[in-house]
Amino acid sequence: MRYWHAVLLAAGLLGACSQAPQGVKPQVAVGASVTVEKTAVPEFKRTYRWTMEKKVTDPAGGTLTLASGQSYLVKYAVSLVGTPTDSDFKVKGTVAIKNTGAVDVVLQTPSDTLSTGESLTLNCGVTFPYTLPAGQTLSCTYSQSLPNGQSRTNTATVSWNSGGESGTASAQASFAFTAPTEVVDGSVTVQDPSATLASAISGITPEGVISQTYFFERWVKFDQCGEYQVDNTATFTTSTTQTQGSASATVKVSVPCAGGCTLTQGYWKTHSRYGPAPYDSIWAKLGEDTSFYLSGQSYYQVLWTSPSGGNAYYILAHQYIAAKLNLLKGAATTPAVDAAMAWAEGFFGTYKPSDSLSKTLANQAKSYAATLDSYNNGLIGPGPCSE
Known part of the structure; x- marks a missing residue:
């Protein structure tokens, strides 16, 4: 009886010793392992060039015959077109090389290339070959000007070795030049000293070609007979560079001196x-x-x-x-x-x-x-x- 008691006691002690302490995870030994993460952020500038056209909409032919003292409401249309030009294309971002293994690895010089063939220069702050300790991350940055706004895929690759093991790790990021990071002259203001601006021009969204038409009105009247010319000029000023432009329209007015004219x-x-x-x-x-x-x-x-x-x-x-x-x-x-x-x-x-x-x-x-x-x-x- 004492014999079996001793055996059971020994078995219990051995079982207790084989269990890990509560809350402590057993460590699993791994070999070398490297991963890469990257970002690609496109940047570009959009510059608008504005043109203006002004025409008389009423009277349609741009000429008037008025009686002395008669008032006439002349109407104008002002058309503005903003044409964008995109430039200064650039991509920038980060490349994070992570040692996810349990042993140190030796990194070779990483490469970063675009699908259109351009090679990017990485700034990692170290000299290669570089030993990256287990569990550590090497962060690199890049900023590269590009010749055009073509969409691209960016691929970063690094070769590594550790003891008898070796391998490569890579990551990709695609980018497209859709929304400009800088807009120059994306809106305009318009003035017409001799006319009432019927619609204000402001806060135009800088997306693609902007084409909008606005309307002006002014009363004309002459108390003496004769031939007159009414010139009207609208001026725009761009929001960023304060560039100005203008457009004019002319109405010819005849006030007959002999015989006059009749009104309905x-x-x-x-x-x-x-x-x-x-x-x-x-x-x-x-x-x-x-x-x-x-x-x-x-x-x-x-x-x-x-x-x-x-x-x-x-x-x-x-x-x-x-x-x-x-x-x-x-x-x-x-x-x-x-x-x-x-x-x-x-x-x-x-x-x-x-x-x-x-x-x-x-x-x-x-x-x-x-x-x-x-x-x-x-x-x-x-x-x-x-x-």
């Missing part, structure tokens, strides 16, 4: 003191609020009353009022226009808008209205003003 009822409706367009002072010679014959309305009210149902009274009244204002503005007349105006004045002195007109009388009123409409639109008489 649509012009006179909107250019009274009630707006919305700039006031034409010719209205003051007639008076927007002056009573219009027997209508019970003012000149302004009659002009804005729709001739519903083909009401001959208002059809004639609209053209008569416009013609009256054109004559007051100095537009030359014709015998047919004079006859139509005289007949209209007799008509308005006799009838009201609500009066029932015979078919013959209504047709006659519309016929004279057609004559005055031709006059106001410039089909007869001195010709039309630009509106």
